[in-house]
Amino acid sequence: MHFGILGSGVVGLTTALELQQNYPNAQITILADRFNEETTSQVAAGIFRPGTSFAGPTREITQQWITDAFHYWDDIRRSKEAPLAGVCQLSGYIYSSTSPKIVRNPFIENLLPVYRQATEEELKLCQGDWKYGSFFTTCLTECRLFLPYATKKFIAAGGQVTRQHVSSFSEVSEQNFDVLFNCTGLGAKELCNDAQLVPMRGQVVKVRAPWVKLAFYGDYDTYILPGFEAVTLGGCRQYDSFNLNVCKYDTMAIKERCYGMLPSLKRAEVVREAVGLRPHRAVVRVESEILRLANGRTQKVVHNYGHGGYGVTTSPGTAKYAVKIARELLAGNSKL
Template sequence: MQRERVAVVGAGVVGFSTAVCVAEALPSCSVTLLAEKFSPHTTSDGAAGILFAGEFPDIPMETQRRWFKSSFDHLLDIAQSQHSPEAGVMLSSGFNIFKDAPEDKKPFWSDLVIGFRLMTDSELKRFPDHKFGQAFTTIKCECSSYLPWLEKRFRTAGGQVEQRKVNSLQELSNSYDVIVNCSGLGSKLLVGDDQMHPVRGQVLQVEAPWLKHFIRDADGKTYIYPGIRWATIGGTRQEGDWRLQADDGETKSILERCGGLEPSIGKAKVLGEWVGLRPSRRNPRVEREVARLRGRRVPVVHNYGHGAYGVTLAWGTALDALGLVRRSLQEASPQARL
């Protein structure tokens, strides 16, 4: 019996998470991941990788909670295992601080992270411009380690990897039974999604081993995230900005803003700069359609558009995408035991 063939397009954290989920859950399938760029050249590679979620306006809250919880639990298992250093996954504790108290003092994910509480007045004295704060332990997932680790796990599950630029889903129509689109910002051209737009982010990697706690300004533009090999400090959120080169003025601004929260940043050695374009849209697209490609009806499962929350939600949306792949194969072959 011929094995069903699944293509996953995209080698960022969403693409590899989805490919691993499909390859491990459906061993009867042949799964191939195709991408033009792999780690260390993906958008995911430079992400700070801290598990922290915003709210999407049109997605049921129970779905957003499930995505967050699935990703958190998956990464927590890795952080507490022997694979933690190789996978680049660690526990991270710290503070999310606000200039003014928010309307919702406890976000939807507050009971899904570890030890969530409100900051005390004495803790807030350290940040005189801020009136309110939340303290908790979450997870930091460094994709420059995590993506190669996921690729190894994918290959162990029998997955195949092919480096090629996919210009059109038509190219894949005769070779695969199901196509999974995890092309991020590339979906703007690949599937004509006009909702997709870049949100430019610039960060610095600095050597500051004395920093043990993250600090995040709740506006999402200034943050310090200590990691395994360096601290990531940032940043910028520039809607519709396609520039990929680092901006010296923004580097200076990042150092000044982060120095305002943590004065010792001034003593940190700058190891590198990084710019990435977050693949943003109003809501992530996690859904299935049946496309007519070169005369064939081919199920296409979409999983993209996570914006700044790719690392946070990747495993959760990958599990949903797996369900859509399974359904597509079952409908194509009702007798198939998947």
């Protein structure tokens, strides 16, 4: 069996590792034009916290992805691999001054080890007129560590990695992949001519603030997320923006909102700023397709893209589902 994976972000790599587990004797090749720090995945703070709008084809499947993904990350966190893979535990608060709904999350309230209403005292831990709050304990995966870790693991188990830009599915059909996994994130917009896939621009400021030990979310996309070395301050969500440059006005707005919550951050040294385009799609696309190519060939494809702001959170779950779909496709049971 010969599998191809397009993409080497968190979605491509979790798919590659899942595939190796299911098909230990298969030949598996990752093709991608960007790796590690060149990917959107590396910009993510990496907290496991799906948005309530995150959606797969059905509510049940979406919940299954999220549940599988949490167990994947939490198993790594409990293992001796955790510091190498960049997975740790993180607790924190989500606050809102406007609506109690904002601080609830049915996807994870019964999944995380702790998810509860914040007390009146806890609403005062951060500056702001907070009326509603929840406290939770989750995982954080730092892609700066996870992407190289996963690549190394993939290669050690016999996987191959090639840097290549792919402008059409026909272009890779000569490589005779039994199934090709399309994990190209925003790249799928061109590759699949998918108008439903939209960039949701985000910007973050990474600061050195080892005294901050808890995560905090406030209104207007404000978040403070301690990671392995730096604390990520965010953020913004700009729909349909392709701007990959750091915007000084976004930096100012992020700092003002985060400093407003935790004034001690004013003393934190800025390590770097980063911009990423989240591959947003109202329904994340994980499905099979048999493509009839211009060169007369056919190619079995399993798409796995469009995770928006929640690709680190959910990728191990969609990877598992994508590999299951591939197995059905190969067995000829696909509902195509």
